[in-house]
Amino acid sequence: MENTMKAVIFEKAGQYAVVDKPVPKIKNPDEILVRIDACSICGTDMQILKDPPGIEAAPGVTIGHEMVGTVIETGDAVKNFKVGDRITADNNVPCGKCYYCKTGHANMCENLFCLGINGDGFFAQYAVIPDRLAVKIDKGLPLDTAIFTEPLNCVMSGMDKIRLLPGETAVVIGAGPIGLYYIQLLKLNGAGKVIAVELNDFRKEYARKMGADLVISPSESEKIKEATNGLGADVVIDAVGACIKDALAFVRSSGRVLLFGMNFAATQTICQTDITRKDLTVMGCYIGIYSWNKTVQLLENIPMKLEEMITHRLSLEEFGTGFEAMKNGSALEVVMYPNGR
Ligand SMILES: [Zn+2]
Numbered sequence: 001m002e003n004t005m006k007a008v009i010f011e012k013a014g015q016y017a018v019v020d021k022p023v024p025k026i027k028n029p030d031e032i033l034v035r036i037d038a039c040s041i042c043g044t045d046m047q048i049l050k051d052p053p054g055i056e057a058a059p060g061v062t063i064g065h066e067m068v069g070t071v072i073e074t075g076d077a078v079k080n081f082k083v084g085d086r087i088t089a090d091n092n093v094p095c096g097k098c099y100y101c102k103t104g105h106a107n108m109c110e111n112l113f114c115l116g117i118n119g120d121g122f123f124a125q126y127a128v129i130p131d132r133l134a135v136k137i138d139k140g141l142p143l144d145t146a147i148f149t150e151p152l153n154c155v156m157s158g159m160d161k162i163r164l165l166p167g168e169t170a171v172v173i174g175a176g177p178i179g180l181y182y183i184q185l186l187k188l189n190g191a192g193k194v195i196a197v198e199l200n201d202f203r204k205e206y207a208r209k210m211g212a213d214l215v216i217s218p219s220e221s222e223k224i225k226e227a228t229n230g231l232g233a234d235v236v237i238d239a240v241g242a243c244i245k246d247a248l249a250f251v252r253s254s255g256r257v258l259l260f261g262m263n264f265a266a267t268q269t270i271c272q273t274d275i276t277r278k279d280l281t282v283m284g285c286y287i288g289i290y291s292w293n294k295t296v297q298l299l300e301n302i303p304m305k306l307e308e309m310i311t312h313r314l315s316l317e318e319f320g321t322g323f324e325a326m327k328n329g330s331a332l333e334v335v336m337y338p339n340g341r
């Protein structure tokens, strides 16, 4: 094995670089060395590379947090993995000691350490991670399906919160990747009607392909009432992060609103009496929690329309191409294969 590898690092505000770095070594007995077979660009990476950054990453750190890999070396204390196992891995390392970790809310950990932000992530040929972050996946699961585990895991946690009943009507605001996962999972969960609200024609087309029963522009919101006997939807999900006002308008009285997307610059003025008077339940949802294994079970057992969301298949060196495509909205899912396809 070579001593150096390619990696994409965060340099400074708005700047990344593809560099040669030493291949990381196992330092603790509970760690595994993983060959990264595929990694994908997420909205979080886009936030890191914004100027000024939406998320502050440590300069020099390898970015990226979505990956599928193969175990190529295990530390002495590793029992659950062996060389050759294919895995996906969570990039969030909770401390296990704080109030939130000890009360079942590790996603709110006060000392959360995120690979790809605070420490080296997965836009590289290799990574060393604690074994507890990894989950083994069926070798028969295609790489281009397994790569969706991380974002789907977050969406699964959102599904857990809204507790959709079969037949219920849901509105999904925004048909980017997150909105498209929600559309599919809502339909799988037995939603009566899923209505997607999206401006962009390219994404509207995908929303239809993914199973949305009705796809409308934000200016056509009266169609939501028409489709729900004048009531509004049982559940509204904001997958954009700036649409609470619309969400409150689209939901029926006593309905549920899930605010999932994040836009750090968004500030909307709402009338909170709309929430009180309509007897609404408004929920936040931040990163997946305890749903990784279930997400792997989902991918291994239920056919989903994921691979067709991949608009770009690139090498690690072509990161810039994927980054630009994400930026200008011509990409949905950009997958890179650091060790070739
Ligand atoms: Zn992600």
Ligand SMILES: [Zn+2]
Binding pocket: 094, 095, 096, 097, 098, 099, 100, 101, 108, 109, 110, 111, 112
């Ligand atoms: Zn903690």
